[in-house]
Amino acid sequence: MTDEGLRFVAMALAIGLGAIGPGAGIGVVFSGALQAMGRNPEAEGMLRTYMFLGFALAEVPFILSLVFGLLIGFSII
C-alpha cells in the first residue's frame, strides 16, 4: 500500500471512528430534550438553550476528529 493510500485509510478511520461517540451522545441529548419538552411544554424555551449547549459539547470530539482527519488526508501533518 502506498503512503498516500495509507493516509486516506487513516483519514477514513479517524473521521469514522470519531463519529461513533458523538453520534450516540447527540442522540441522547436530543431524545432527553424532546422528552422533557413533551412532558413540560412551558419549559421549552429554556430547554432549547440547554439542548443546543449539550449538542455543542457533544459535538466537539467529532469536529476534532474531522479536522485531524482532514489534516491527515491532505498530508498537512
Added chain:
Amino acid sequence: MRIRNAVLVALAIGAVMYFGLGLVFPREDLHISVKAEALMCIGGAMDAAHPGECASGFPITNSLVTTIIVDVLLVLTVVFGVRRAQLVPRGFQNFVELVVGTFYDFAVGVDKKNVAKFFPFAATAFLLIILSNLLGLLPGAGSIGMCQPYAHAATAGAEGGHAASVYAGWPLTCGADELLVPYLRAPSADLNMTLALGLISVTLIQYFGLKALGWEYLVRFFNFREGPMFTVIGLIELISEVIRIVSFAFRLFGNIFAGEVVLVVLASLFPYMLPLPFYAFEVFVAAMQAIIFSVLTLVFMSMATQAHGGGHEDAEHGAAAH
C-alpha cells in the same frame, strides 16, 4: 409571462455558461490551507518556497482583511442604526433593535440577575462571529484571489524576483507554477482568531467570578478545608478552566474550517447542485456556532458568579427579590 420567459432564458444561459466554463477551465488540485495565508508583507518579502507565508515583515493575511471588513461593517451598522435614535424606531434602527433585543431576551433567560454585566461581551462576540462566519460563506470568498508563485525547488532559483502576479482573469485558473491565495477567508477559520476569542472569554469569566465573590472565588480551585476529596475536585476544576480555552478555540475553528473543506471537496467532486444542501447546512452552522459561543460564555460567567456550596441560598434570595 414575459418576465418569466426572460428569467428562464437567463437561467438557461447561465447553466450553459456554467457547464461550458467547467469544461474550458478544469479544476486543479485541491489546495487547502489550515492557516491564513499572507497577501502581502509590510516591511518584508514573501517567502518564495512557501506561498502564503512571509519570509520577513508583518504579514497581512486574508483572514485579517476579512476581520477588518467585518469590523467596519459592524461599526457602520451601529453608527447608521442609532445615529438618529427615536423612541419609536423606524427603518434600519428597527432592525438593529430587533437583533439586539432578541439576543438580550435570550441572555435574560440564562442569567436574569447579572445580565447587564455579561451582555456586552456576549453580544459583541455573537455579532462578530456570526458576521465573520457568514462572510466566509460569501461566493467568491475562497475562490477569488491572487496568484502567488508556487516555487518548486527547481523554479525557485530561476525566478528570483518572485513578485506576486495579480491574475486578471477567471478564478481558479492560475498558472502551473502558481497557487491561488484567496483575498477573503472566514476569520473564524483562522486558529489565531478563535484562540484570541477563547482567551478573552475565559479571562472575562475569571474576572467576573473574582469581582462577584472576591477571594472566595479561588476556593473552588484551591479547597484545602473540606478534606482531600475537595482538593482533587478543585484541581480538576482548575484544569477544566484551561481546557475551556482550547475547547472554545477548537470548536469554532473546527466547525467553520471543516465546513469550508467539505464545501471545497464536494465542489471538486461534482460541482453541480451537490454542494447546495451542504451550503445551506453551513449557513445554519454559522449561526449556530455564534449562538453557542455566546451562550456558553454567558452560562460559564453565570456559573462563575455563583457562590461555591451556597448556590441554593443565593438562588432563593434572588427569587425572593423579584
